[in-house]
Amino acid sequence: MNKPIRTVGVFCMLLFIALLAQSTNLQFFRSGELNDRPENRRVQEARFSAERGSILAGDTEIALSVPVDDRYLYQRQYPVAAQYAHMTGWFYFGGASGLERAENRVLSGDDPSLFVNQLSDLLANRNPAGSNVGLTIDPDVQQVAYDQLAAQGDEVQGAVVALEPSTGRILASVSLPTYDPNQLALRDVTQVQENYQALYDDEANPLTNRAVATTLPPGSTFKLVTAAAYLEDHPDVDANTQVPGGSSYELPGTSTSIANGGRSCGETTVSLSQAMEQSCNTTFLQLAVEEGQEGMTEVADAFGFNADPAEDYPGTAASAYPENASDDLLAKSGIGQQDVRATPLQMAMVAATIANDGVLMEPYLIDRITSPDGETITRHEPEERAEVVSSRTAGILQELMVNTVEQGTARQARIDGVEVGGKTGTAENCDGCRPYAWFVSYGERDGQQVAVAVMLQNVSPNVSISGGGLGGPIAKAVMEQALGVGE
Amino acid sequence: MSQVTSASPDQFVHRSRRGAELFLLLLALGVGAGAYAAVGLGIEGEVPPDMIGYTGWLAVLMIAAHVAIRMTAQYADPILLPVVAALNGLGLAVIHRLDLANNSNFARQQLIWMTLGVVLFILTITLLRDHRVLQRYTYTSGLLAIGLLLLPMMPLIGNEVRGARIWINVAGFSFQPGEIAKLLLVITFAGYLVLHRDALALAGRRLLFVDLPRGRDLGPILGMWLVSLGILVFQRDLGSSLMFFGMFLVLLYVATERPGWLVVGGGLFVAGAFLGYQAFSHVRNRFEIWLSPFDYVDRTPGSGQLVESMFGMAWGGLIGRGFGEGQPWRIPFAESDFIVGAIGEELGLTGVMAVILLFAIIVERGLRTALVCRDGFGKLVATGLATIVALQVFVVVGGVTTLIPLTGLTTPFLSYGGSSLVANWVLVGLLLRISDQARRPLPGVEEPYGTYDSGADEATQVVKVVKP
Numbered sequence: 001m002n003k004p005i006r007t008v009g010v011f012c013m014l015l016f017i018a019l020l021a022q023s024t025n026l027q028f029f030r031s032g033e034l035n036d037r038p039e040n041r042r043v044q045e046a047r048f049s050a051e052r053g054s055i056l057a058g059d060t061e062i063a064l065s066v067p068v069d070d071r072y073l074y075q076r077q078y079p080v081a082a083q084y085a086h087m088t089g090w091f092y093f094g095g096a097s098g099l100e101r102a103e104n105r106v107l108s109g110d111d112p113s114l115f116v117n118q119l120s121d122l123l124a125n126r127n128p129a130g131s132n133v134g135l136t137i138d139p140d141v142q143q144v145a146y147d148q149l150a151a152q153g154d155e156v157q158g159a160v161v162a163l164e165p166s167t168g169r170i171l172a173s174v175s176l177p178t179y180d181p182n183q184l185a186l187r188d189v190t191q192v193q194e195n196y197q198a199l200y201d202d203e204a205n206p207l208t209n210r211a212v213a214t215t216l217p218p219g220s221t222f223k224l225v226t227a228a229a230y231l232e233d234h235p236d237v238d239a240n241t242q243v244p245g246g247s248s249y250e251l252p253g254t255s256t257s258i259a260n261g262g263r264s265c266g267e268t269t270v271s272l273s274q275a276m277e278q279s280c281n282t283t284f285l286q287l288a289v290e291e292g293q294e295g296m297t298e299v300a301d302a303f304g305f306n307a308d309p310a311e312d313y314p315g316t317a318a319s320a321y322p323e324n325a326s327d328d329l330l331a332k333s334g335i336g337q338q339d340v341r342a343t344p345l346q347m348a349m350v351a352a353t354i355a356n357d358g359v360l361m362e363p364y365l366i367d368r369i370t371s372p373d374g375e376t377i378t379r380h381e382p383e384e385r386a387e388v389v390s391s392r393t394a395g396i397l398q399e400l401m402v403n404t405v406e407q408g409t410a411r412q413a414r415i416d417g418v419e420v421g422g423k424t425g426t427a428e429n430c431d432g433c434r435p436y437a438w439f440v441s442y443g444e445r446d447g448q449q450v451a452v453a454v455m456l457q458n459v460s461p462n463v464s465i466s467g468g469g470l471g472g473p474i475a476k477a478v479m480e481q482a483l484g485v486g487e
Numbered sequence: 488m489s490q491v492t493s494a495s496p497d498q499f500v501h502r503s504r505r506g507a508e509l510f511l512l513l514l515a516l517g518v519g520a521g522a523y524a525a526v527g528l529g530i531e532g533e534v535p536p537d538m539i540g541y542t543g544w545l546a547v548l549m550i551a552a553h554v555a556i557r558m559t560a561q562y563a564d565p566i567l568l569p570v571v572a573a574l575n576g577l578g579l580a581v582i583h584r585l586d587l588a589n590n591s592n593f594a595r596q597q598l599i600w601m602t603l604g605v606v607l608f609i610l611t612i613t614l615l616r617d618h619r620v621l622q623r624y625t626y627t628s629g630l631l632a633i634g635l636l637l638l639p640m641m642p643l644i645g646n647e648v649r650g651a652r653i654w655i656n657v658a659g660f661s662f663q664p665g666e667i668a669k670l671l672l673v674i675t676f677a678g679y680l681v682l683h684r685d686a687l688a689l690a691g692r693r694l695l696f697v698d699l700p701r702g703r704d705l706g707p708i709l710g711m712w713l714v715s716l717g718i719l720v721f722q723r724d725l726g727s728s729l730m731f732f733g734m735f736l737v738l739l740y741v742a743t744e745r746p747g748w749l750v751v752g753g754g755l756f757v758a759g760a761f762l763g764y765q766a767f768s769h770v771r772n773r774f775e776i777w778l779s780p781f782d783y784v785d786r787t788p789g790s791g792q793l794v795e796s797m798f799g800m801a802w803g804g805l806i807g808r809g810f811g812e813g814q815p816w817r818i819p820f821a822e823s824d825f826i827v828g829a830i831g832e833e834l835g836l837t838g839v840m841a842v843i844l845l846f847a848i849i850v851e852r853g854l855r856t857a858l859v860c861r862d863g864f865g866k867l868v869a870t871g872l873a874t875i876v877a878l879q880v881f882v883v884v885g886g887v888t889t890l891i892p893l894t895g896l897t898t899p900f901l902s903y904g905g906s907s908l909v910a911n912w913v914l915v916g917l918l919l920r921i922s923d924q925a926r927r928p929l930p931g932v933e934e935p936y937g938t939y940d941s942g943a944d945e946a947t948q949v950v951k952v953v954k955p
Contacts, residue, residue, distance in 0.1 A: 001866050002858055004741040008870060009854045011737075012877040016847040019881060020840060022890040026800050027836040034801030039781065042798050042814045110804070119806060 053130035057137040086209035090181035102314040129372040136169035144481040157458040159210035165352035167382035168361030175210040212316040215341035219427030222336025229299035245270030249282040251328035276400040277408030288334025319346035352451035355442035358394035412472025439471025443479035450482035501926035504565040511569035519576020529811020555609040560923035578901035588816035600905035604912030611916030625678030632671035635664035666910035677867035680742035726896035777892035796828030807835025822903040860925040
């Protein structure tokens, strides 16, 4: 009877292996999914009671857990609420948003990468504490960007994004109007729901992160992309080369003409430098048509259009460059109108690529994860995303942007002793709407660089909207802070 | 562990290994006492005040069992008792932990049951000096098993708990007779099959690839098996039905050495499962919960329990929350059917794997005993007991981890429940008795280490060795 008994042994072994495999499946592979289920009150309650890690900008704690004397032990606080609300989001009993949600595993200490910490907590019989998330944000730059934007009045709707071109670090990301996440992290869930509903119903959309989630036609700032596409295909062209210009241009296949708003763009041709300085519509309408759909799409996509930027930044929207446009629409896309849509982050990426000699670095928000006692567990290394244009093209684009600041529409951004390049944009989204302003720029001083994009969707009605007039000073102040001018 | 002697080159001589058993028992005591202390530290921040008394009592029970083995079953398997003691100690600590959360008092009762279990264990190996005696009670134990299984159907004493009518209440004690019946059924099946195995294997007609035995050979045992299965089905005890079915099939296969029985049995199981699904709403219900547990979170208590257990295990992750740091009280009846869920939450995958492997060791030692046993009856009983443990663990842990539909059974030695604990201690007693017989050197074989005085051991000399 021994042979069948051995077979029974093998059979029993298979049964036990199946049990081991299934519990591994449940407790390792599926644990994340099960822990995140909304029905899972156990995890919610424990997480709400646990000491979460902090979110840091530099050394500034922008989200932290403070001990309180009730059954949930800790309360989440946002000390610099207004500036960082759109990044941190909030954490309350029913859930979380923003980084609180996206980095929940790390902040709550559940992430598998924190295994060693969990083990030492367990052995030391400590309550497991979450790890900290350190952002790339420079709190001083963020502060200047916020103050500058807020100074535009109570009704301002806009955003500022600053990037470090050589790494892709996001140095500042401000969106107005903002809100107070502390009011959404209260103990009283009913109160939280009321507060949330009020913010949700607000017509100014304070919950929207305009820095990364709002896409609008980038207007004239997109001319940088059009110029990049043209320069890439024309190695003999430089800043002084004559390109098509003229006082007005009739869109192909239509009877609609677009003019230059009174700026000087030559009889039939104009130098590329002047076309950029004066933001000549007629030039870039024609260059887009000459480049064609394929050439334009290729370069726009390389700059980051039609793809999600900044994976670790929650809530980012993809910018869009249209496909299969007819020639008249293709022409309008060359000046950032029609179906072109960009976020301030995307336009900052354009400026950063040009400043970084044509190489686009992957933008990122999370710099490092640190243990509760401050040791670095993981650090984000900069990654190259694409070589968008040649360094020759980038050099010419830099020259064009610098000239635009020196003697063109972007004069408000000039900083003594700093190489500053800029491009303005003013666009209308619809008839009768207030226009909105863009300003895209970069600054370089002693080898240190920063790229800044400013978008003003709405300001106080008694201020006239213009990219240079409004966006220029904001970008200038942000660049000065980032480059340490005047210190 | 075993040595080949020159006197009998084909005969292994096992050492008694009682010292190893004692050492492992100390480790097992460490598990039980350590877990108890950890519960106190985790929940109340201090070692429980009755720590010394509790540990002392566990030690007394283990030493008593160990001494009984030394005196009556010198050659018994040295691994089984420590493994069982470790599981029982861990179970007590988990139940104690749930008591503190639920304000219940199950652990104290479980300790009393454990004491009774150890007493019965000692009685089993002391009174039953030769397991072959049990073969005489083949039919008696069969009738007794059926009787026990019928008890819960009686008015007055029968008691329905959570839809399953498998309990009896006598004088304030509630008891699950099915747990005792499983031991009796193993003895019945083994006793019958060992007598009729030749007839079952050889006589009969061939029908479609399968040699069917004669009715008069298979009939009685098949009838008995169907009766017990029928009772369980009507009591809605699906887990036990599955366990008995599997055990019967395995014994039939081992006795006849014909894999065809497994095919036939597998076919019958599929047919039975299909019929059950069609005929019984509770079977259908269990099946649907298994397929999509989250659809039934609020509607069905059974599913809420399963979902809470899954959440607990997921939250426990690899290393668990630590004793007292989880919320296993969220799982209804965590101390009985779902104790593995509670272990998964607080001790993590590590704890669950350790528990599964301990059960695997019990099964492995049981089957090893069956392999080295020299008589057919002993082989079948040991196989049957090991299979029962394997199937029971598979059904309950598989159910809790959603590997298979949940059917509801106790986890041997871990779950709260007197009948289960006592029956399983007796089961281990039987296995140890058979292993003592199996590992004892044959008369005339020299004991190589001189620790064993062959002339003085009466039992060795009176046993007539039946060649298998």
